[in-house]
Amino acid sequence: MTARESYDLAVVGAGIVGLGHAAAAVERGLRVVVVDRAAGVAGATVRNFGHIGTSAHRGEAREHAERTRELWLRHAPRAGFWLRAPGTLVVARSDEELAVLAEAGEGTALSGNDVMRRVPVVGALGGAYLPRDLQVDPREAGPALARHLARRGVEFRWRTGALGVEPGALHTTRGEISASAIVVAVNHDVDQLLPDVADRHGIERCALDMMLADGVGLGVPVLTGSSMLRYSAFAGTTAAGALRRRIEAEEPELLARDVNQMYAERPDGSLLVGDTHARGLSVSPFQDEAAFELLSRLAGRMFGRELRIRQRWQGVYASAPQDFLRAAPMDGVRVVSVTTGIGMTTGLGLADAVVAELF
Ligand SMILES: Cc1cc2nc3c(=O)[nH]c(=O)nc-3n(C[C@H](O)[C@H](O)[C@H](O)COP(=O)(O)OP(=O)(O)OC[C@H]3O[C@@H](n4cnc5c(N)ncnc54)[C@H](O)[C@@H]3O)c2cc1C
Secondary structure, three states, X not given: OOOOEEEEEEEEOOOHXXXXXXXXXXXXXXXXXXXXXXXXXXXXXXXXXXXXXXXXXXXXXXXXXXXXXXXXXHHHHHHOOOXXXXXXXXXXXXXXXXXXXXXXXXXXXXXXXXXXXXXXXXXXOEEEEEOOOXXXXXXXXXXXXXXXXXXXXXXXXXXXXXXXXXXXXXXXXXEEEEEEEEEEOOHHHHHHHOHHXXXXXXXXXXXXXXXXXXXXXXXXXXXXXXXXXXXXXXXXXXXXXXXXXXXXXXXXXXXXXXXOEEEEEOOOOOEEEOOOOEEEOOOOOOOOHHHHHHHHHHHHXXXXXXXXXXXXXXXXXXXXXXXXXXXXXXXOEEEEEEOOOOHHHHXXXXXXXXXXXXX
């Protein structure tokens, strides 16, 4: 970098949350720079399901999700990435799951046969179709959005680590950047840059095991079983207690590994298979094969056949008691993170709200 340069907004982190801030700011005609220590979009934003699950949330998450939905629909044609609006199919394969769906009353109720006519799953007793949910290809959407923003004048400084922040100045591994406002959107790595903020908000890491398998012809993302204990619209029902007890009795490993039984097919026909969750201040570098075996077994049971696994990987997101971190540790500095693993669903809307407040 040359000498000191000046911007309206400097963003640290080029994941969906950082990109959301850059998009909202450039939309308002502001001069924006984004720094990321990686060589491209490489964090949680490319490692997820690409599921934009608007309907399954309540409260603040729902507010950000509704706005995020509008923003994905606006960005996709402009930035030229794949987005579809297939909704989500929640599949019930036990009476307890049926009771959760009935009580939640979310979406259109389906019979078991309706479900099995729509998707190649076995053993469905019923389901709920949530029509408003969107889907992107996580490996494409973030990078395409970054390229689009670069074309609109946002400056990206890749392989540039942020070292420290003060009002009006961002210190990086390639020099200092002057900006009226600075947004730190570094996901779980808040503790590396602003440890006090991380400690105050109880930020931990949540590490997830994920797999990619040969596709099964799934036109709509599907979730089932223990996934219903994860999304507030279902987890908040009284029937969720009975479902949890049944899973605890029959397959406690699902709760021990906090499994999200979710499946989403990418545009190339490969199937994203998820996922386990392990929380702590640091992430174990050693991924447990038993976790992948469990995910394979569950997928086999869901689709009635063994799936060929093509890839395995780990994703990490920030986790905290509150759903969102939105801190203002200094004048003009904001620290923003989605701390529940729903950043694709809520991140763009959250970022838009932060930029509206800053400018
Ligand atoms: C396996 C998995 C499945 C998921 N599925 C879904 C889903 O289907 N739907 C959904 O809504 N959400 C899902 N999520 C959650 C979602 O992916 C995250 O909430 C979201 O991507 C977080 O975005 P981010 O921008 O905060 O983080 P990231 O994408 O991780 O970006 C943070 C960036 O900050 C950079 N950075 C960190 N420190 C510094 C520094 N000091 N200097 C410069 N750069 C720095 C990193 O290099 C990184 O690029 C999933 C997450 C995982 C891991």
